[in-house]
Amino acid sequence: MNRILILDDERWVRTSLRRVVELTGLPVQVVHECADGLSALDWLKQESVELILADIRMPIMDGLAFIEQLRQIGGRQDVVIISGYDDFSYAQTAMRFGAMDYLLKPVEPDDMRKCLGKWLERNAEAAEQAGMPKLDAQEQSTFERVARCVREGLPGPLALKDIAAQVHLNPSYLSQLFKRHTGKAFSDYVAEARLEEAKRLLSRTSLRISDISDRLGYADLAYFSSVFKKYTGLPPSEYRKRCPQPTRDICCREK
Structure with missing residues (x-):
């Protein structure tokens, strides 16, 4: 349903x-x-x-x-x-x-x-x-619980075995579930979720880019910038400049 x-x-x-x-x-x-x-x-x-x-x-x-x-x-x-x-x-x-x-x-x-x-x-x-079979109701519910754990765990470290323990699942089964539901590995899903959080922080806060990089667990600022550019097509500084005006207004009101 x-x-x-x-x-x-x-x-x-x-x-x-x-x-x-x-x-x-x-x-x-x-x-x-x-x-x-x-x-x-x-x-x-x-x-x-x-x-x-x-x-x-x-x-x-x-x-x-x-x-x-x-x-x-x-x-x-x-x-x-x-x-x-x-x-x-x-x-x-x-x-x-x-x-x-x-x-x-x-x-x-x-x-x-x-x-x-x-x-x-x-x-x-x-x-x-995409060649992905439909999940049954139980698998769908399980995936939603795991996705929620990922959202709540950001921006900290997120390992497959730790998330599996939180939802009482075998890590191997969880890995297969993610592949069937999203067509990608758990690590790739987490990496995308982390970059989406980076986009949110760049557009809605005044945090320095180096602080955002540290917050999201990237030890090297240059590596973070490279990964972010590959994902969005823009370096972090340029993405922030191009942030849509309505969102930037929200940023200002939240400061």
Whole structure:
């Protein structure tokens, strides 16, 4: 069952969206609701979902800012923007920020069914192309627990045997599980998570690059810069300069 998070500041809208999702009859389940983007980001630090339905207009943190911050912390969940504004510019902006689709309120069951059906089909095709078999429910739950341990363990050292001990698994089994689910080795997954954390620290804090390198466990600044450039296409200093203006404004407010 694919897990969904609903994000809207109005309770009746969240209730309505939950019901519309249920009416599609598709293998999806709404597992949680949040009233703003900030509380959703906090919840996602401990939990995992595959899809997020997010309102474009909310207090504290709106849907677009939420997508931006989600990507900054390494979140790869797909996001569908829900809006009461039938304006192409809104849809265009949402797509530019990384939304996979754009639905208008009130969302009809047929529209939701088409949206979710397209999403499920795309995911199935991606898994087939990658040659990765589907995980059963128990394996999926296990992987989510491990991914959460990785997120919570950053920026410290993360060894496969230590994570395996935390979730009471054999390290060899855990290594195979990661390969089946992500198509990559555990060490590569951790390396990417570490670099996503580096991106977040560069864009949202004023820490010196050398401090970020040390914080993430890179003993040599030049090596960190080389790895970061290979991953993003930019050296850390240039990435920080090109940080999107909305994020830089957030940085300033947090200082």
